Amino acid sequence: MTDVYVLGVATAPAARRRDDVRLEELVYATARAALDDAGVRRAALDNVTFGACDELDGRPISSMLMAAPAGAYQTDEIKVTDSGLSALCLATARHASGDFDLGLVASWCKPSKTDVSVVMNIRSEPFFTRDLGLDDLTTDALFAQAVVREFGISEEELTERVVAGRTRAARNARGVLDPVPSAAAVESGDFLATPVRATHRAEATDGAAGLVLASERWLDRHPGHRPLARIAGIGWASDSYTLDGRRLSGLRSARTAWAAASRMAGPEQPPDLVELECPTVFHESAYVRALGLEDVPVSPSGGVHAQNPLTATGLVHAVEAVLQVSDRAGEVQLAGARRAVAHSCHGFAQQGNVFAIFDRMGEL
Secondary structure (H helix, E strand, C coil): CCCCCEEEEEEECCCCCCCCCCCCHHHHHHHHHHHHHHHCHHHHHHEEEEECCCCHHHHCHHHHHHHHCCCCCCCCCECCCHHHHHHHHHHHHHCCCCCCCCEEEEECCHHHHHHHHHHHHHHCCCCCCCHHHCHHHHHHHHHHHHHHHHHHCCCCHHHHHHHHHHHHHEEECCCCCCCCCCCHHHHHEEEHHHHHHHHHHHCCCCCEEEEEEEEEHHHHHHHCCCEHHHEEEEEECCCCCCHHHHHHHHHHHHHHHHHHHHHHCCCCCCCEEEEECEHHHHHHHHHHHHHHCCCCCEEECHHHHCCCCHHHHHHHHHHHHHHHHCCCCHHHHHCCCCEEEEEECCCCCCCEEEEEEEEEEECC
């Protein structure tokens, strides 16, 4: 398989609501910024890959409206609906096949315009769980109950992780820059669905992200362009739709996807950081244990506390990972980061998981 590289990255300015722009404008500006960062024109692209959700966009077949502003006018396009990081994996595979040379991966979401709970409830099994009111919050609470029992996660640990994550996010100029809560404020947050408190859960933001990818062949033909990172490994997996205790506490899809990406990247360099998508702090505690990340810096960007545009969150994490290994992460830069991992989860209670591993250029 030929190597695939990242030429340019961009994220939209973070905000809880972006009422100042239409979704098309938000996506256009982000795609344009990624192309400018790569130093290439839209006309040079031979493919565009979307990661977007029609239901959360609030329109059927949203790519009919979004393709042109996302850079795919008269260009080969393909779309995945679970996460922006899944779109990156698909784009990586397409470039590695030798059939494509220069592409853009774009993902977006404006959850402020959509009732996310209703969207998730509609995805439930229609004869039983939908009428029960099952949605993303209640399934995350079931997950939280299961992993607390499985791993013995304490209230003190949860509070420490929330405060630490919010502190990191407050240093990230690409985030929403929310104030950091006190430990007492975290512990006194209202329960949303036991045991998840409002302070345990990341708020959604409106946003978008874009990455420009290039094949090794394209770089050979364009020696004036220097990539920001090499995509060293990718992996993805989906678990059962059922929500029994074994599925919830096993984190099988996360373990499978992590193992696949790690095998592909090779053991030459352990990860220097992992940008985890954690809808709740219970996810962070569980992922760290299941994946053996106790000694690895988790989400130096602040993760979901900095930006959380749902469908696009994983691709935002990919941007943050690339910024780390190219020494462009600003106030949240980890000195000497050579290998960074981006993560995304989707579906009910982390049913699906995706990992992408990025290496610093010239280091491995």
